[in-house]
Amino acid sequence: MDKIKGNGEIRVGVYICHCGTNIAGRVNIKEVVEFASKLPYVVVSREYKYMCSDPGQELIKNDIKELKLNRIVVASCSPHLHEHTFRKACEDAGLNPFNFQMANIREHVSWVTKESKEATEKAKAMVRAAVYRVVFHESLERKSQEINPNVLVIGGGIAGISASLVVADSGKKVYLVEREPSIGGHMAKFDKTFPTLDCASCILTPKMTQVKDHPNIELFTYSEIEEVDGYVGNFKVKIRKRARYVDVEKCVGCYACIEACVYKEGKFPDEFNEGLSKRKPIYIPFPQAVPLAAVIDPATCIQFLSGKCKRSCQQACERGAIDFDMRDEIVEVQVGAIIVATGFKTFDPSRIPQYGYGRYQNVYKSIEIERLVNSSGPTGGEVILRDGRKPQSVGIIHCVGSRDKNYNIWCSRVCCMYSLKLAHLIKERTHAEVYCFYIDMRTPGKGYEEFYHKLMEEGVHFIRGKVAEVTDWAITPEEEGKLVIRVEDTLIGVVRRIPVDMVVLAVGLEPQPDADEIRRLLNISCSKEGWFLERHPKLAPVSTFTDGVFIAGACQGPKDIPDTVAQAEAAAAEALSLIDRKKIELEPNTAWIDEEKCSGCHICIGLCPYSAISYNEERKIAVINEALCKGCGVCVAACPSKAAQQRLFLDDQIYAEIEGALL
């Protein structure tokens, strides 16, 4: 504290926030205020119930003006939440916003320290550290940079499609990247949507076509994100366009190549139909696919496996669209904002062996039934068993893999409603007796409870109880040849055996298996379950902790189509709001080289992860390009002669802070 520079008289104001009872309930505020008032350079020390409120901020502003304060410390919550608020208050009162320091005595103290006395001591130490530090703060200028107006959308399901259209309609350029050969996502597989029972493809297909035809949308299907570089306003993104061996520009989706394929019949499980039908090595995922273009699967195509195919598909294509020599292509785009809409995967029910999926052929996943009831599905919309019989009784088991400590603890939110929808559709198509086995019926949503009542009136049997097992164990002649569902009916208090022809497992939703890769590419966070984390669960539901990256749809957590679309359009609005600012102010926390101290040892140059440091041959010193510097501090820590320095993290500031914390 003795080394304080001669930059005029230092006058510090300290403000301790109660945060209602969040901090005041554990920390003795009066004691901390009293303690702070006796610290060096402190002119005033005050407390207030909510420092972030308008009157709280006014308190600071008035003191700056009347007491001529030139350093401010606020001890309250995490800087993530309110650093911006208080810097702004300083600025409003005419103080450079970087002459401010925040002490987090909520997340770091009152919420985690049990003993009141201990918490108070800890709060004092943190306030002292902040005061000691702020004394060494200097006025800094923010640099501003232009924002690239383009937007990248990752994922072409209903979330990505909705977000892309909103952004593109405002006149901004959108790059939409989808890894499957067609956009549409899970929604494209559904026949009807709950609770209105409107046809999924009737409402989705026009949107898919709009995406294809939109002059502002550049669509990358069968493509994945390879690399993301840069920061808010200025991202550089590398997209890998996987070789689909069919030129999307030339292909018109006439099916001639598919008909000409040397395989007369489909032979390989059709991904879009969940394996319920077979496709050829060259195929179009589904008739409404966008782009409506064929794709060749090299893992099953004879030409790729042996190199000895007649290539009848190539000969059949009048437009010469098929190119066996096509290679993956890397395309680089520049964008200002990124919307992540990578969706979900369904739970694999073979993880619950007692439900018999994979062992009994008439046990189905719900997503397979979605294909069976779909008029463009493998059976043309007929609900039939694998042996062609029409089921006379069907059991739908809710919460498969959801609300279960052994698998996923969360409620997948959509299963009750889609089970009701499937119950209705199955009953409509087969007139079968339908049983729904539920733990709790969860129908919160507009028109959802009404739909549940409608189903009860339709005569669907609702049995409340977690199913113990699905077996082929027949005890009575009526059970012979059926699947027996064993369940405790908790409403009548007995264990029941219900024989059915078909079992539908209402599987839950899970994060995508490779969600973590996307998370790392974009430097965003996940909850411990693997869902992408929003900046604030209530007040910033589509932003992330990485500026310029927004999330939408089921990649953030299970949600139905209405919620997904709402969130996607919110993400689009946030991205547009960012882009329309045109310029962005950058934190002045970049590093620089003290030329007199630099010995030109090159150590920092190799370590810089952003290649921001170069070597000036003439002057034999390192030079940092501030536009590229991200303020990570690696060079500062590594420099043997203390030539590399970083704004907001000067040695004096850090040592003073440590001294204050440890004294």
Add this chain to the structure above:
Amino acid sequence: MRENRKYFYYPGCSLKGTSLAYEKSLLAVFKYLGFEAPELPDWNCCGATSYMSIDEMSAFSLAVRNLAIAEKEKRDIVAPCSACYMVLNKAKKYVEEYEGVKDVIFKGLEKIGLKEHFKGDVKVRHPLDIFINEIGIENIKAKIKRKLNGVRVFSYYGCLLVRPFTDFDNPRYPTMLDNLVSATGAETIESALKTKCCGGSLTGTLENVGLRLSYLILKEAKRKGAHLIVTVCPLCQFNLEAYQDRMEKIFHDKLGIPVIFFTQILGVAFEIDGKELGFNHSLIYPDILYQKALV
């Protein structure tokens, strides 16, 4: 798995009484495979059944004494009876996890001079685990002399082997016994009943409940066309085999299904003499193993 681990065979009461066939066949098969497991010296009751339900702490004390004797010699325990397997593992877990239990048990161990020998390092393993994970199914296959092709087997696990302490198989749908039986060339039958209750001690206390449970399993085996049932547990074997004539009268059904130990079917495949495998103790003789086997 731990290297160079040695074992003691812990018989428990059943293998010296009602299930002599299990002991005979187990030891014969171990000998044939060159797996050494001498009998645990000075062993006592594992503490199962009535003991555990009347006085838990005494049951734990009995169990831990056996564990401590084995650990003193730095050997693991092979416990063929499912009840012993469960109780010995349970006692070990309770001593590890509950200070109150540990204090009482260690006072007892101190009195008999075993306290310093017991750190809880000993492992209690079932012979099925040993066959699969120590000896290995490929090694067993290589030593099979007589393929049991054409024999349809219902591999029945019962409850205690796979729940709650097993770490070598899926507790809901185990497959290890099926894999082992298939190694002999026999065909195993898929059944949801492979871990259902055999009736346990209810056959003795609430006969109408216990016998019904046993009967359901036998009926299912018959329905699925099994020639015989293979078990890993003395009580399951006893319940399913010994009461069949009674069940035939009560349920008006024809049964007569042989119920043997898994070590016996292995022994047949190894061409070990039937007497050494304890088939002289069988109430329903498994003719099928000797008729169809060579077809």
